Amino acid sequence: GAKWSYNGPQGEHHWSKNYPYCGGAFQSPIDIKTELLRFDPTLHPIEVQNYNLSPNEQLTLGNNGHSVQLSLPSKMHISSLPHRYTAAQLHFHWGSSSRAAGSEHTVNNKQYAAELHVVHFNSDKYRNISMAADKSDGLAVLGVLIEVGEFNPAFEQFLKFINGIKYRDQKVQVPGFNIRALLPARLDEYYRYDGSLTTPPCYPSVLWTIFKNHVTISRKQFLALATALYSSHVQDSAPVPLNGNYRKPQVSDSRVVLVSFKG
Numbered sequence: 171g172a173k174w175s176y177n178g179p180q181g182e183h184h185w186s187k188n189y190p191y192c193g194g195a196f197q198s199p200i201d202i203k204t205e206l207l208r209f210d211p212t213l214h215p216i217e218v219q220n221y222n223l224s225p226n227e228q229l230t231l232g233n234n235g236h237s238v239q240l241s242l243p244s245k246m247h248i249s250s251l252p253h254r255y256t257a258a259q260l261h262f263h264w265g266s267s268s269r270a271a272g273s274e275h276t277v278n279n280k281q282y283a284a285e286l287h288v289v290h291f292n293s294d295k296y297r298n299i300s301m302a303a304d305k306s307d308g309l310a311v312l313g314v315l316i317e318v319g320e321f322n323p324a325f326e327q328f329l330k331f332i333n334g335i336k337y338r339d340q341k342v343q344v345p346g347f348n349i350r351a352l353l354p355a356r357l358d359e360y361y362r363y364d365g366s367l368t369t370p371p372c373y374p375s376v377l378w379t380i381f382k383n384h385v386t387i388s389r390k391q392f393l394a395l396a397t398a399l400y401s402s403h404v405q406d407s408a409p410v411p412l413n414g415n416y417r418k419p420q421v422s423d424s425r426v427v428l429v430s431f432k433g
């Protein structure tokens with residue numbers, strides 16, 4: 171597809187020229203306004219299966235020019251939704267070394283330092299994520315808000331390899347680890363709404379689950395994420411730092427955000 175970026179002439183205000191859905195309805199991310207939430211008793215705790223990966227399993231950690239992405243084995247899945255949603259990849263959005271604010275979803279306009287997305291596709295109905303990506307019931311993404319605070323040993327399991335993927339399209343193999351440890355303790359408290367991919371092609375195909383409770387990483391870990399990567403190839407003469415890779419909150423007008431918890 172056509173090139174896109176987070177700033178400049180290919181920035182988010184221009185995405186809809188090449189990717190029409192980006193200018194359409196049900197776009198993500200959104201600002202979660204806690205005064206307008208509706209409690210839904212049918213929103214049961216999220217249950218994930220096979221997230222605890224053995225170090226004998228190798229995962230591909232890559233720089234795709236837009237984010238740092240970790241490939242996930244297809245035995246990992248969400249079992250608490252109406253269909254099985256099989257894991258495909260996880261990636262992050264973050265701010266910059268000068269601004270520790272880079273989450274995509276905001277809560278009452280508070281932007282967190284970063285955000286983790288674990289991307290799954292409806293494997294009951296579609297053979298792979300590419301087939302699922304543009305279907306209204308195709309994808310389910312788990313979102314985790316990240317603050318700077320306590321050191322996070324789970325994040326260190328892949329952050330320690332980040333200098334091996336500094337440039338676009340570089341990949342390294344990393345040992346498996348417990349992906350569940352990247353998520354907050356409480357999987358029963360979350361926001362839920364129908365939205366889209368937050369990057370082009372912006373398909374309105376995502377069932378969003380944003381956990382209420384954030385996780386923390388240390389300032390050193392945040393700086394590693396925010397300063398290690400480039401969106402340009404290793405051979406490019408002008409290296410382009412990869413940071414501020416977040417889309418701004420979209421208009422959510424009549425969309426209702428549901429919550430799994432009271433008070």
Ligand SMILES: NS(=O)(=O)c1c(F)c(F)c(S(=O)(=O)CCO)c(N[C@H]2CCc3ccccc32)c1F
Binds near residue numbers: 239258261300311368
């Ligand atoms: N914030 S987000 O969760 O909406 C989201 C991203 F932010 C993002 F960068 C990517 S990507 O594949 O790394 C790059 C552009 O698609 C995907 N990729 C997913 C979406 C569609 C697709 C198809 C094949 C493989 C991965 C993906 C994504 F779902």
Ligand SMILES: [Zn+2]
Binds near residue numbers: 261262263287368
């Ligand atoms: Zn994302």
